[in-house]
Amino acid sequence: MKLTRCTLAAALLAAIAAPAAHAEIAIDVIGGSEVSFEGLVQADFYKFDTDHIDYGADSAGGNSACSTSTDCDGKDYLQELRRAELVLKGKGPGNIEWVLGYDAKDDKFLDVNVKYKIGGNGNHFIQVGQFKQPGATLEELSSTKNNDFVSKSSITNTLGTPRRVGVQYNYGDVNWGLTASYFGRELTRNREHGSGYALRGYWAPVNEAGNIFHIGASYLDKDTDADALRLRARPMADMVPTRYVDANLNRTDRASFVGVEALWVHGPVKLQGEYMKTDVKRYGGADDFSGDGYYVSGLWNLTGETWGYKAGVPVTNLPDNPDKGLWQLGLRYDTIDLTDGAVVGGKMDSITAGVNWYWRSNFKFMLNYVAVKQKRASGFKLANVTIPEDNPNVIEARAQFYW
Template identity: 75%
Template sequence: MKLTPSTLSLALLAALAAPAAHAEIAIDVIGNSEVSFEGLVQADFYSFDTDLNDYGADTAGSDVDGDDYLNELRRAELVLKGKGPGNIEWVLGYDAKDDKFLDANVKYKFGNNANHFIQVGQFKQPGATMEELSSTKNNDFISKASITNSLGTPRRLGVQYNFGDANWAITASYFGRELTRNREHGSGYSVRGYWAPINEAGSIFHLGASYTDKDTDADFIRLRARPMADMVSLRYVDTGSSGLRASDRNSVIGAEALWVTGPFKMQAEYMTTDVKRYGNFDDFSGDGFYVSGLWNITGETWGYKGGTPVTNLPEEPGVGLWQLGLRYDAFDLNDGNVIPPTTPGGSPTVDGILGGKMDSWTVGVNWYWRSNFKFMLNYVTVNQEKYNNASGFRRVVEDNPNIIEARAQFYW
């Protein structure tokens, strides 16, 4: 769905005029299950100061040097949730914008302990990043980190067992394909463990680690990253449409840390991926990380649930919760070398895969207004570089766009 600037403006005015609502809508008790309805609608706007490539959807091309923009509905999530009967909980979610199922599962809590349960259906895998496992409506920045979008395994059909307490847990899952047809495939397993030795109001310290191993299914995997703008289709940093053929299995190791003190939060995550290949092809390795800091200017702090930070509601709804954030993100898909030509005038050759590198800085301001509205403004500077086929692998070619990003969000 494409939104014109005037349509987006009208939608924002209508949202501002709407009365505040509760966080969810209670529907009824059906079959001893308390059923509620939740939703999340996001509209994004990007303005690009482009460099080598044109990242706008309307004028796809290359070798441009100017401005471009993109605005569109980002998410339209509709979710039914149920509590009961007994210790059973269930959820059925669908994203009408992306035309795909979200969480669709049944959970049984042992002894009514929220941190000791078994879950069957589609859910976020424990090998996803801490950022991915956190609630989407509370993202610190408009674009998630490059490792979250590129290396983590998100929702899949499977079974999961979680054992722990409020301060720690160990989670293990076995998964298959994604529920929506023609989406992600490849069976595998994932584990995550975390520990918060400090977990009290206004003071949290968390450490965690994860491991995922999965079949590449069609003996092929493609790793790539958007330039910190989620709706952009072009990825400059990319292992290529045929670069990682003859791939057998893909494993990812992750490490995470979180520190909260009063109105300040810092978190960091690192992931390294390894692709096992057969025949005469060498294995491939890539990695990435991010470090971010957030300051609640209005003084609120964060909660903690399931090994992830929880953003609290504004203490003064009329004023809202104001946040100022900064993030550094780095991603590396180079695992090879350029071999100089052996004869005069010859062409270099590549030993391995040179998918490129990317690093970026994001500065952001967030405003949570009352219980249902959120507005975000980000400025992103991106630096990308890779050996380009067009140059015959003779030199590194850079593409360094700057992006202004805005988001309006309504949730209940």
Template identity: 75%
Template structure:
């Protein structure tokens, strides 16, 4: 799993010498479509104060005794097109994870950016508000446990959205993920949101979502990393056994999730929280499984900037003073419970404290300290981690 020093050095050097431009790079006008190019490169470093598990291992079976791991987290390359007319399209690929990102076409009705139909692969409306927000503006290095564990990622499908600047309703039907050997199982998703207060530096938003899908192959596995995205080992895990009734990878039919979300912005302060509950229907007389989780986070822009609002998610702007950059302090509490009845997946709660520095138009530096508590039956594992991220985007 570890990235070689030479590879990491080349990636960071390329970020540092690249030309600075916040907006995407305009390429050409082809067939009436204004084509542009975007990119996002993230390099992570984690150092663990581990309890019982070797989280610095190259894989869950190849233990090396190290207490740190470093690796490129993302290397996203995205082509976008506007036009002809009210059409828009996007073609995205993550070279690090070797998978397709957004690959879709959208038609906007009239001049309303919140009234459209979309076909292709896109983030499902049944995902969390955090997942629907831009990855480059994550508040913390690891997204919440409900986003990573209970949310449904990008899928191929069709979506219809109707709304205005402060409200919207979305529905989608979806199938598998475009990249082969990834997520499968067809289903549908719904989301609605409303911002009764939506002014500059003063936002209040509430929303709810529902998703229902086939578990595909009569199996589903739910597991959570210890708030560290690139480690291979998960202590909290509902199991991979295809024979044991205590494993969700055996005799399941459908899975659904219900989510609620809230957001409040007041000047340089942002408070955000989400709750998600999942229900897995099981066959052959086995009791259904219920799991849930939530997070609450607070951010303070100590340099005074505020947030915007678009399509039901917060947006992060540029620093007021590019030379000094925008500084943020953040705190998050996160919890997830994957134990129900005979399925003992475990429980995890964590506290993350972080500082972010957006420098000029293209760079972001993140530093987090995470305290994690995990229980699974009579077992415990309580690692702490110091996490850092260097990001370049254009």
């Protein structure tokens, strides 16, 4: 299914017809299940201060040096619909909950699963279907509509495992949890595959209104399936086809990922950081590979709101004053290193400064400035040109509507 004008128009009309509220649209009670409808529409704009590479090219043909290739379109910007997510949810009968989500922009299924809450406890359940894996980052497990920055961190986008079909068991309480899952391929055809398992544990020894301290750890191990694994990072701009940092591995067997995370909220301030490391087992005389990365970020709610906490992730609250909205300032340092021995995937460091405005209950506007530094010891070959480093600066904007 491709995104059409009719599809998007239907989503927007349904949302506009809904009351101005943060919650989903209640549809009906069917078979004892309270059915509701949610949606998320995002449009992004990027403007590049190009160094050597034409990141504004509309296709992967931009993977050529602009001075020697006709593939570059001469533009230093990109603008496109980023997401068009349509989600049906159901509560009941009994302790059963279900969700059916689809991204009409990316033509893929989102969460498609059924959950059974044991004893009615929302943090003690069994889940079957497609869902975000517990081996993903804290940032990935948080709600997409409340991303702190336009682009998620490099470890989330490069080392994190996306949604997969599987079975999951979670046991915990309001301030701690343990999760284990076994998974296979992604539900959408020709997407991610390779079976594996994931574990995550977290604990919030301090968990009260406006005062939260959270720590957690995760482990994921998976088969690389086709005996090949490609780890690569965009320059902190999600829709860019070019990846300067790129480790293309063959003769791979299994890959494991270890992550640690920490979160601190005090009133209108939130500090968050994560580290992730991957180890890839290879055969046929090829050396094993290791790569890692981390980020540290800080958010300040200028209008005084704080954050909530649910199921081991932070929750962004509604504006205290809907007309004024919720204003945030954010700063993040991010790094990833995909060079190990003979595999020269490169290294990327970036600093992102941003401002977010949540207006009323259904709108969000974001503006980021990103300074990126990328290096590869062996150089990055584009056409007949070798580029030892590339350091673009990016201005990113996002308009978001959700219900």
